[in-house]
Amino acid sequence: MPKVSQDYLEAQRAxxxxxxxxxxxxxGYEEATVVRLEEATGRSRGAIxxxxxxxxxxxxxxxxxxxxxxxxxxxxxxxxxxxAGLAAEDPDWASVVIExxxxxxxxxxxxxxxxxxxxxxxxxxxxxxxRERTAARLAPAIPDEVAARFISVVxxxxxxxxxxxxxxxxxxxxxxLAAGALGQDQGAVTPRG
Amino acid sequence: MPKVSQDYLEAQRAxxxxxxxxxxxxxGYEEATVVRLEEATGRSRGAIxxxxxxxxxxxxxxxxxxxxxxxxxxxxxxxxxxxAGLAAEDPDWASVVIExxxxxxxxxxxxxxxxxxxxxxxxxxxxxxxRERTAARLAPAIPDEVAARFISVVxxxxxxxxxxxxxxxxxxxxxxLAAGALGQDQGAVTPRG
Numbered sequence: 001m002p003k004v005s006q007d008y009l010e011a012q013r014a015x016x017x018x019x020x021x022x023x024x025x026x027x028g029y030e031e032a033t034v035v036r037l038e039e040a041t042g043r044s045r046g047a048i049x050x051x052x053x054x055x056x057x058x059x060x061x062x063x064x065x066x067x068x069x070x071x072x073x074x075x076x077x078x079x080x081x082x083x084a085g086l087a088a089e090d091p092d093w094a095s096v097v098i099e100x101x102x103x104x105x106x107x108x109x110x111x112x113x114x115x116x117x118x119x120x121x122x123x124x125x126x127x128x129x130x131r132e133r134t135a136a137r138l139a140p141a142i143p144d145e146v147a148a149r150f151i152s153v154v155x156x157x158x159x160x161x162x163x164x165x166x167x168x169x170x171x172x173x174x175x176x177l178a179a180g181a182l183g184q185d186q187g188a189v190t191p192r193g
Numbered sequence: 194m195p196k197v198s199q200d201y202l203e204a205q206r207a208x209x210x211x212x213x214x215x216x217x218x219x220x221g222y223e224e225a226t227v228v229r230l231e232e233a234t235g236r237s238r239g240a241i242x243x244x245x246x247x248x249x250x251x252x253x254x255x256x257x258x259x260x261x262x263x264x265x266x267x268x269x270x271x272x273x274x275x276x277a278g279l280a281a282e283d284p285d286w287a288s289v290v291i292e293x294x295x296x297x298x299x300x301x302x303x304x305x306x307x308x309x310x311x312x313x314x315x316x317x318x319x320x321x322x323x324r325e326r327t328a329a330r331l332a333p334a335i336p337d338e339v340a341a342r343f344i345s346v347v348x349x350x351x352x353x354x355x356x357x358x359x360x361x362x363x364x365x366x367x368x369x370l371a372a373g374a375l376g377q378d379q380g381a382v383t384p385r386g
Contacts, residue, residue: 095295101357102288146366153367157350164294173339174346181374 014065016041016048021062025092029059029100060113063097067117071124079132079151080179087158087171094163125151137183147182154178207258209234209241214255218285222252222293253306256290260310264317272325272344273372280351280364287356318344330376340375347371 019041023032026040032055034045041048052058074082103110104118125148132138138147158175161168168174212234216225219233225248227238234241245251267275296303297311318341325331331340351368354361361367 091298095298098353099292099295101353102292104357105284105288105359142370143366146363146370149361149363150367150370153350153354153361154347155350156353157346157348160291160294160349160353161346164297166298168342168346170339170342173336174343177335177339177343177374178347178371180377181370184373184377 013051016043016051017058017062017065019043020048020058021066021093024059024062024096025090029055029096056110056113059100060117063114063117064120066097067120071120074124074128077128078137078179079128079182080175082128082151083155083158083175083178084171086155087162087168087175089159089162091162091166094159098160098163122148132182139182139184142182150178150182206244209236209244210251210255210258212236213241213251214259214286217252217255217289218283222248222289249303249306252293253310256307256310257313259286259290260313264313267317267321270321271330271372272321272375273368275321275344276348276351276368276371277364279348280355280361280368282352282355284355284359287352291353291356315341325375332375332377335375343371343375 020032020037023037023040027033027036034048034055037048037055037058038045048058052061070085073085077085104114105111126144128151129138129144129147132147133144142150154175158168158171213225213230216230216233220226220229227241227248230241230248230251231238241251245254263278266278270278297307298304319337321344322331322337322340325340326337335343347368351361351364
C-alpha cells in the first residue's frame with residue numbers, strides 16, 4: 001500500500017470539514033443527519049465517524065477550524081477588517097454557531113470542548129488590541145479589556161444580524177463608528193452621571 | 194354568571210404570558226412541553242390553547258408583550274439606558290429569543306408573524322434617535338438610520354453575550370463607548386481609505 005503523506009491527510013480532513021460546514025449551514029445542527037453529512041462530504045459514515053466519533057465532535061472540529069481561520073485573519077487586519085469579516089459571514093453558518101452558543105453557558109462539558117475556539121479568538125483579539133495600542137489608534141483612557149469586549153460585542157451583534165437579516169444594512173458605517181469609538185477619548189471609563 | 198371585567202381578563206392574560214415566558218426561558222422553545230407550560234402557568238392546556246391555538250402563537254404573544262415593554266422603556270431613556278436594559282435581560286429568555294430569531298430569515302410565514310415585534314422595536318428605536326438628535330447628543334454627520342442600526346447591532350451583541358456568558362464583562366464601559374460614539378463626529382460616513 002502506498003504511504004499516505006501528512007499533507008494528503010490534512011487536505012482530506014480540510015475537505016471533509018468544509019463539506020460538514022456546508023451541511024450544518026444548510027440544515028442546522030439538529031437536521032444535519034448522517035445521510036446528509038454523507039452527501040455533503042462525499043464520504044461514507046464509516047469514513048466520517050472514524051475521525052469524529054460523534055456529530056458533536058465533527059461540529060466542534062468545524063468550529064475550531066473556523067476559529068483558526070478567523071484568528072489568522074485577525075493577525076494582520078484592523079478592527080474594521082475584523083468586524084467586516086463577521087458581517088460578511090455565511091448567514092446560515094452564523095445561525096448554527098449562534099444557536100449552539102447558548103450551550104456554552106448551560107452545558108459545562110460543552111463549554112470545555114468549545115474552549116479551544118474561545119481561546120483562539122480571545123488570543124487573536126488580544127493581539128489585535130495590542131497592535132492598535134502600539135499604533136496609537138486606541139485612546140489611552142480605554143483599557144485593553146474594555147476595547148476587546150467592545151469589539152466582541154459589536155462583532156457578535158453583526159454576526160447575529162447577519163444570521164437574522166442576511167444583509168446588515170449600513171454595515172460599513174456601523175463598523176466605522178465602532179472603530180472610531182476606540183480611537184477617541186470620550187470619558188468612557190468615568191462614572192456615568 | 195358574573196360579568197368578567199376587561200381588566201380582569203387582561204391581568205389573567207398577562208399572568209399566563211409571564212408564566213409561559215418563564216417556561217420557555219427554563220426549557221427552551223422545543224422542550225417547553227404542554228405539561229411544563231401547564232405547570233408554569235397554573236392553567237390547564239384547555240385554558241392555554243383556548244387563547245393561543247398553538248405553542249408558536251403563545252411564543253409570539255410573549256415576544257410581542259416583551260417588545261411592548263421594551264418600547265415603553267425606550268420611550269424615555271437614553272441610548273445607554275436602552276443598551277443597559279438589553280445587557281440585563283434574563284439570559285435564558287435571551288437565548289430563546291436568539292435561537293428563534295434565525296427563523297425570521299429562513300421562514301417567511303414566521304417573519305410575517307414576528308413583524309409586530311419588529312415594528313414596535315423599530316418605531317421605538319426611531320423615536321429614541323429623534324430624541325437624541327433634538328437633544329444634540331447625536332453628531333450631525335451620522336444619519337438617523339446609521340445611528341439606529343449601530344444601536345441595534347450593539348444591543349444584539351449585548352443580548353447574545355448575555356445569553357452565552359450570563360454576565361457581560363465591562364458592560365457599562367462598553368455601553369458608554371457605544372453611546373459616546375454617537376455623540377462624536379468621527380468621519381463615520383466618509384469612505385474608508
